[in-house]
Amino acid sequence: MNNKIRELRLRLDITQDELARRVGVRRETIVFLEKNKYNPSLKLAYEISRVFGMTIEEVFIFEEPETS
Amino acid sequence: MKRYIILPWLSVFILADGLYMLLSPMVKNTWIDLVQGILMTIIGLFGLYQGVSAAWSAWRGDPLKDELTRKIRLKASSISFYISIWVWIGLMFAEKNQVRFHSGILGTGVLIMIGVYIISSVVIRIRGLRDE
Known part of the structure; x- marks a missing residue:
């Protein structure tokens, strides 16, 4: 799963720290999310999408796993 | 008591013990002593890092x-x-x-x-x- 958190955050001109405070997590979690090193829970995905005023599908892009 | 108060102090003792095992000539330096000394030093350093980072988070108002x-x-x-x-x-x-x-x-x-x-x-x- 990929996401547009960094792009949307820069568009809104908010820092990682501020986003972390708004959704109630540590800044490290936002860093992990932006680097695509962590898939958030549904609750956190919802909270982040709400900060950007978008739906979860608009912020998080689900990619079908390749089947061989 | 808060973790960020206890953990750094405890870690300092563990770190001191680990360094003592590594550096003191009083301790017989068998390979087991060395492994234990290295492990205790790593545990002490990690605990110290965790404690300081928890204290820093608490000071900034971040969730622990x-x-x-x-x-x-x-x-x-x-x-x-x-x-x-x-x-x-x-x-x-x-x-x-x-x-x-x-x-x-x-x-x-x-x-x-x-x-x-x-x-x-x-x-x-x-x-x-x-x-x-």
């Missing part, structure tokens, strides 16, 4: 735990538990072959378990937690 830290802890615990099964078998085998442990087989095993937990959590932080 969130879903990522919980998942990292859970994953590191499960990895270290799995590895420790084989470690205990190895230690029992070594003891049967007359290897003498400075702080007993139990102390050595627990130290190795904590060491594996620390290494696992560092590796998870570097590699990330996708698809968990």
Whole structure:
């Protein structure tokens, strides 16, 4: 799963720290999310999408796993 | 009492003990002493880092735990538990072959378990937690 958190955050001109405070997590979690090193829970995905005023599908892009 | 007050103090003692085991000429420097000294130094340094970072978070008003830290802890615990099964078998085998442990087989095993937990959590932080 990929996401547009960094792009949307820069568009809104908010820092990682501020986003972390708004959704109630540590800044490290936002860093992990932006680097695509962590898939958030549904609750956190919802909270982040709400900060950007978008739906979860608009912020998080689900990619079908390749089947061989 | 808060974790960020206890942990740094406890870690300083563990770190001092580890360095003493590594550097003091009073301690017999067998390979087991060396391994235990290195493990205690790593545990002390990690605990000190955790304590200072928890104190820093508390000072900034950040949450001490969130879903990522919980998942990292859970994953590191499960990895270290799995590895420790084989470690205990190895230690029992070594003891049967007359290897003498400075702080007993139990102390050595627990130290190795904590060491594996620390290494696992560092590796998870570097590699990330996708698809968990």
